[in-house]
Amino acid sequence: MRGGRNLLKALRLGRSRRRGSGDWWKSSGRRHRNSNDLIIVGFTTLPQTPLTANGSLPATSILTNGSHPIEVAETMHPIAEENGRHRPQSSQSSSSSANGRTPCDWDNALVYQDTNLVSGTLDALIQHLVPTQSYYPDRAYVFAFLLSSRLYIRPHELLGRVFRLAMVTPSHSPKYQSLKEVKIVGHIIQLMGEWTELFPYDFRDERMMGHVRTITQKCVCVDPSIRKEVGNLLSSLLAKLTALERYEDFLHRINTEAALGEPGALSSVLTMCPSPSMLAQQLTHIELERLSKIGPEEFVQAFAKDSSQVEYKDMKKTRNLESYVQWFNRLSYYCASEICKMQKKKTRIRVIEYFIETARECFNIGNFNSLMAIIAGLNMSPVARMKKTWAKVNLSQLAVLEHQMDPSSNFTSYRSTLKAAVWRSAGATDERQRIVIPFFSLLVKDLYFLNEGCASQLGNGHINFDKFWQLAKQVTEVVAWQQIQCPFPKVQTVLTALQTAPVFGESALYLSSFECETAENAQEKERVKYLKSDGVNRISGTPPSTKEAKGSKSEKEKSHK
Template sequence: MSAEEEAQPSPRATLSAGLKYRKSIGLKGVEYEGYLAKKGKGESAMGRRNWKDRWGVLRANGILEYYLTKEDSKPPQPKQPKGHVTLESVFPEDDNARHAREHCFVIHAKERDLYATGGSKEETNKWINAIEKVLDQIRPDASDDGINGEKGASPAGTPTVPSIDPIEEKIKRAFPKTIFMQNKSGKRTLKAASIDALLWHITLADAESVKVFLLTFRAYMEPTELLDRLKTLYFEERREGIEDDDKQIRIRRFKILNLLKTWLDTFYHDFKVETDRGMELLDKYERVVEETFDETGDKKSAEILHKLVHKKVERDNSADSGAPALMRQSSRRFNQVDKIKGAEAENKVPILPTQSDWTLVDIDPIEVARQLCLMDQELYTAIHPKELLNQAWSKKMKNERSPNVLRLIERFNMLSGFVTTEIVKRPQIGDRVRMISWFINIASRLLEFNNFNSAMAIIAGFSASPVYRLKKTWADVQKQKKLWQEYENVKKRLASEENFKALRENLHKADGACVPYLGVYLTDLTFIGDGNPDTVEEDGETLINFFKLGLESVVILEMQRFQNTPYEFRAVPKLQKLLRDVENMEENQAYKKSLEVEPREKKR
C-alpha cells in the first residue's frame, strides 16, 4: 500500500500497526494539528473527486498525516493514519471554484499533489504558516551535519562553545560587510546587506523574511532585475566563502522556486496583463522559467509555474476582468442573496426612494454608507505595496509611483469638502441642522460597516473652519441629545489622541470587510522613513537597510489584512455617480458663504 492510500486496518491490528508505522518513518513531535479536508484520488459516480474530512497532524520532520478522527491520532492506542505525505512545498489555491470548496491550498509532496482546506480562512492560514515553518526548518543548516559538516556533538570533556547563527556565519563568509543584529526575542536577523548578499540570505531565511523581501524589493530594484538575478543565483553552484554541497544547491534552487511561485501568486499586481509593462514582465517570467527549471530537467517545477501563469492570465482575460478582483468576488457572493432568508436578505437590498427623480440628500444614510464602502474599498484594495515604499505618495513623480494612494486621498478630500459645502450653502439654520444630522447618521453607519476612512472624512468636514465656526447651528444640534450622543461616540472612536489609540484599537477589533483610515498608515510610514535611512554605510560599501524595510513591511502587511474581504452590498451606479460628482466649494468660497449664513457677532 502506498503512503497516501486510504487504509482500513482491522481493530485487532490497529495498535501494533500504528506503533510500527511510527517507528518505520521516524516520526518527530507534532508541530500542528487540526481539521483538514482533503480532495481524494478517486471519483464519484458523477465523475467528481470526493472530499474527505480528516484530522491532520503535521510533524516536525515534514510528514503530514491524516486520520479519520482526532482520537485516532492520540495515545495510548494511536491508530495507523489513513495516509501520509512527505512535504515539499505549500501554496494557497486561488481558484477555489473548481474544487467546490472554499479556502483551499495545495500541498506539493514527494508522493503527489494534495488539495486541502482548513474549512475556514483562518484555519487554512494556520495550516499554511505551520507547513512553511516546518519546511524552513528542514534544511542542511538545521541538520546534524550543519554547515560544511562542522556541526555535531562535542567530544566528551570538551567545553560547549555557544553556537553562532549558521545563516549569519554562512552569509558573512561570502559577504563580510553584511550587518546582522539581535531582535527583541534574541534572534539574529539581517539589518543591512548588498543586493547579492540579500538574495543569498533569502534562499536561507524563513518565510517571514521572504515575505518582507517580496513586499519591499521594489524600493531598490526593478522586477525585471530581480528575475535576472534569481536566474543567475539558480545556476550559481559555488560562491567564494560558501561551499555548498549538492543537497544544499538543490534546496537553494527549491527556495528560488518557492519565491517565484509566491511572487506570482501573492503579488500578481506586478504582472497584470492589461498593462504593457505587466505583459513584458510576465513574458520574461516565463522565459526565465524555461531557461532555468526546464533546462535543468526540473520539469515538475516548470509545470507548476507555467500552470500558475496561464491561470492568472486566463483570469485577467475573463469577461468580468474589468472590475477589481475583490469586487468580482463580492458580486459572486451577492448573487447568492436569494438563498439568504429573512432580515439578512432584506439588509442587502438597496434602500432607495420610491420617486424616480431623487437627489443625493434624499437617500437613506444607510444606503449612502453602503455605497461609500464599495467605492472606498475599490480604491483601497487597488493600493500596491510599492506605492507605500520610501514615501512615494509625497515625492517626485508621485502620480506615477503612487496613483491609488493619491486617488483614495482625493476621495477623502472630496467627501470632506462635500460635507462642508452642503452645510454652509443652506441659508436656513434648520436646514443646516438637518444636513449635519444626515452626515452624523452616515458616519455612524460607516463605523458599523468598518469604513473608518469615510467616517473620518465626514468628521474632517465638520472640523473645517467654515462649519466649525457655526456656533448657533451647533448649539441647535446639541439640543438633540440622542443625535449629539451619536456624534460624540463617532468622534470618540476616531479620536487622534495618543497617536489614534482609540482608532487603532477599533481597527484591531474589526471583523469582516473594512476600509481603515489611510492617514494612520501614511503617518506611520512617514515616521519610519524620517527616522531610518534607506542605506547604511559599512567600510566604504553602501548597503540596503533591510531593517527599515522590515519596519515598513509591518505597516504594509497590516494594510493588506483589510484588502481581502469584500463588502456584500449591491452597487447602485446612479448613487455612486452622484457621490463622485459632489459639489466642492473652494475653501475661501466656503468660508465666505459661512459668514453669509451666520455672520460674526458684533463685539459689544
C-alpha cells in the same frame, strides 16, 4: 489569490515552535535556535577544516557582548552547498580560533538574534532569497524582503539577479546538472508565482515582463512538465493587470464626470439616499474597493523619493494610494458642500444630523476612514462658523464620535477602538462583523516612519532587517483587510452620486456659508470682501487637492481656538 490571511499565517509561523522567544512574526523559517545568541552567518570561503560527526564545519565563538555571546557560524549546510550559502548550525560547545582563522567579515554576513534575522548586507539577503534544488525561502521572508528591498534595488534588477544566481551550477557531470536544473526550475516558478501574487503591480514594468518571458522560456525548456503551471501563472498575472487598468480608467471617468456641473443644481443627499444606514453601507463599498486596489509596494514606493537609494522615475507609476487619499478629501468636501448649499436653516440642521447619524453607522460597521472624513467635513471652517445652525443641532452623538477619533496622544482612543475592531474581525463568522477600514491617513503616517527605518542602514553598513519585519507585519494586516468582501447590497445610483457629484472648493464653500449666515466679525467681513473682489466662482467640480484640504484643516483649527 490566497491573500492576506495566508500571509499573516506565514508571518505567525513559528509561534508554537519557539515558545517564549521574541517576536514570533519575525521568524524567517530558516533559523531555529533556542537561545538568545547573536549569530553571524558568513559567505566567505573557508579553509580546509575537519568535519564534525554530522558532516558540517565547527562553529567558532569569537567574542561576547554583555550577556549575549556573539558567534561566527562558519558551518556549510549540506542542502545549500550548491550556491555557496552558509547557514548556522547549533553546537553544544565552541572553541576559539586557535588555528589562526579570522572571523567572517561583517560586510558579508547575515546576523541573527534570538532566532530572528535582524540584519545583513544586500548581497547576503538576496542570496537568502535564491531557491536551490533543496531549499526554498520562507513565505514570510519572501514578502518582507520583496516589500522593502525596492529601497535598495529595483524589482526588475532583483528578479534578474535572483534568476542568474539560482541557475549557477557547479562543475558536475552533465547528467547531474540536468537533474539539478529540473529541481531548481520548480522552485523558481514557485517564487515567481508568489511574487506575482503578492506584488502584481511590479510587472507593469516592461523590463520585469522581459525577465518573465526569459525565465519562463528557460524553465519550460528545462522541464516541459511545468508548461501548464507557467501558463496559469501568466494568465493570473494578466488578469490582475487588466483589472488594474480597468480600475484606473474608471477613476479617470468618474473624476471627469465630477468636473462637470454645479453642486447646487443637483438634488440633496436627503433625496438621493434618505437612509443614513444605507449611505454608510454604500460608503463602505467604495472604501473597500479603493483600499483593495492598493498594492503593498505602494506603501514603500510612495516615500521612495525621500528616503530611497533607488529612483523610480522610469517606472510606470501606480497611484492607487494617492487616489484613496483624494477620496477622503472628496468625501469631506462633499459633506460640507451638502450642508452649505442649503439656504434654509431647518434643512441645514437636517443635513448635519443626517451626516452625524451616517458617521455613527460607519463607526458601528468598522468604517473608520469614512467616519473621520465626515467628522472632518463637519468641522471645516465654512460649516463650523454657522453658529445659528449648530445651536439647533443635537450634538451628543457627534461628541461621542469626536472623542473616539480624538487626535490627542497620537490618537490613543482611536487606536484602542481599532484594536477592538481587529479582534472582533478575527473571530467573526458574520461577514458584517469582519469589516475593518482604518483611518487611512494615520495608517500612512505610521508606515512612513517604519519606512524611514527600512531605508536607513546600520553603522556597519548592514540593512536593518528588523525594520523590514516590522513594516511587513503592519502591511500584512492591511493586506488581510483588503481581502474582506462587502456584504451589503449595492445601490448603484448612490454609489455613482457619491463619486461623481460636483463639490465646492474651499473658496466656494466660504461664499455659500456667508450666504447662509452673514459675516459677524471684522475678519469674516474682510474675507467676504476679498472673495467677491477676486471674482470667485462658486462652481468647483474638481475634487480639492491634498494641499487645499490641509489648508482648510488649519483654518478649522484656528476657528476652534
